[in-house]
Amino acid sequence: MIKYGFVKLAYPKPETHDSLSALLRAADVFFSKPQQFKDQYTFGDYGNDKGGYTSIGVESVNPNSGKKDSVQNYVFRDDSVVDHHNPELAKPAVAYFREMARLTRCLNSLSSLALDLPLQKFNEVTFPSPPSDKNGLALRIAKYEPVEGIRYGEHTDYQMFTILYTGGEEGLQVQLPSGEFEDVTFEDGFVVNAGDFWAGITNGRWRSVTHRVKGGGARIAVPFFTGPRGSWRVTVGGEELTAGEWLARRLAKSNK
Ligand SMILES: [Fe+2]
Numbered sequence: 001m002i003k004y005g006f007v008k009l010a011y012p013k014p015e016t017h018d019s020l021s022a023l024l025r026a027a028d029v030f031f032s033k034p035q036q037f038k039d040q041y042t043f044g045d046y047g048n049d050k051g052g053y054t055s056i057g058v059e060s061v062n063p064n065s066g067k068k069d070s071v072q073n074y075v076f077r078d079d080s081v082v083d084h085h086n087p088e089l090a091k092p093a094v095a096y097f098r099e100m101a102r103l104t105r106c107l108n109s110l111s112s113l114a115l116d117l118p119l120q121k122f123n124e125v126t127f128p129s130p131p132s133d134k135n136g137l138a139l140r141i142a143k144y145e146p147v148e149g150i151r152y153g154e155h156t157d158y159q160m161f162t163i164l165y166t167g168g169e170e171g172l173q174v175q176l177p178s179g180e181f182e183d184v185t186f187e188d189g190f191v192v193n194a195g196d197f198w199a200g201i202t203n204g205r206w207r208s209v210t211h212r213v214k215g216g217g218a219r220i221a222v223p224f225f226t227g228p229r230g231s232w233r234v235t236v237g238g239e240e241l242t243a244g245e246w247l248a249r250r251l252a253k254s255n256k
Contacts, residue, residue, distance in 0.1 A: 001114075005209025006174055006193035008186050016099045020165055020222065022092040023141070027220050030089050031072060031143040041074065041086050047251030049134065050084060051075035056145070069152055070145040077138050089141070097139045100163055100224040104137065107161055107192065107226070115202065125228045126160065134230030134244060136160065142221050144213070152213035154181075157195035158250040159227025159243075164191045169219065175210040183214075197227060200234075 001007065030038070035055065043050040046059060052075060059069045074089060076082070079097040082090040108122035126136045136159060144151055151171070166172065166186050173181040174193070184191055199208035213221075228234065230244030 001194050001198065001206040003177065003207070004174065005207030006184070006191055006211075008184075009190040009192060013099075016096075016103075019092060019095040019099055023089075023096045023222060024220055026089050026092045027074070027141045027143065027222075030074065030086060031220070038072070041084075043084065045252070046073075046075070047248060049077060051077040051138070052085065070147050071142050071152065073140055073142040075138055075140050078135070093139060093141065096222070097137070097224075100139065101137060103163060103190075104161070104224075104226045107163075111198075122160075125232055126226055128229045128231075136227035136229045136232070136243060138225045138227075140223050140225065142223070144219050144221065146217050147215040149215050150212055151215045154210050154212040156199075156208040156210055157193060157225065158197075158247060159195045159225055160197045161226045162193050162195060163224040163226070164193075165189070165222060166191055171213045171216060171219070171221075173212050173214055177207075181212065195225075195227070197234075200236075 038053050039055065041053040042055070043052040046054045054073050054075070056070060056072045057068050059071060059073075074086075074093075076085065076090070076093045076097055079094045079101065082094060085093075104126060105123055108126060109119050112119050112121045128135050154175070164172065166184070166189065170183055170185060172184040172191060174184055175181050193209050193211060194206050196208045198206040227247065228243035230242060232243040233240060234243050234246055236246055
């Protein structure tokens with residue numbers, strides 16, 4: 001985290017792998033449906049509390065590029081309130097969400113140890129108490145169209161960790177301390193990168209690594225984002241606000 005801002009995690013548990021395979025199959029079916037069918041699961045702008053579907057031509061993760069990203073996606077923000085979602089997608093999505101929430105607890109505990117803080121410190125930041133608060137987790141299921149050049153522009157992630165299963169596929173590139181972008185290659189496992197939260201609370205000691213996705217054929221990627229729960233208070237540029245408000249601002253910038 002200090003030198004590169006990301007780590008690789010070895011091959012997941014069999015149950016994680018099974019739930020991911022089921023999710024990828026269901027996602028393939030969903031994204032192949034007619035546009036009108038998919039649009040019924042749009043519940044607001046990308047980043048809204050209910051999650052749901054965002055069509056191609058909306059997102060631009062690097063607004064300075066002047067280009068829209070050739071991606072459509074479906075987001076789950078919660079693993080318990082899913083009645084409004086597409087049922088065929090929700091079932092495997094919830095299973096994978098729960099696997100990732102368990103992994104998040106492990107990563108948060110490891111981070112507490114690494115920073116010499118009480119073991120549950122960052123789990124208190126992420127997971128709500130009382131449960132009516134919003135957790136800081138989101139599962140994004142993204143279908144990329146074939147594209148040449150850069151598929152998804154360079155950016156840092158806004159929150160704590162992004163957990164991405166690569167399955168040996170190339171695409172993700174991270175910026176090294178030298179400024180060069182390098183392919184992240186990994187036979188079968190997760191890439192976990194640190195977001196802006198960690199750079200903020202460690203005064204930059206942990207890097208919020210700039211990364212991008214290079215072009216290639218059509219593919220489905222399922223990054224899982226972890227962050228502070230909605231009511232957690234943060235200070236950004238001298239302004240105090242909740243983590244939920246800050247995330248909404250960052251997401252709004254990439255959906256103009
Ligand atoms: Fe990212």
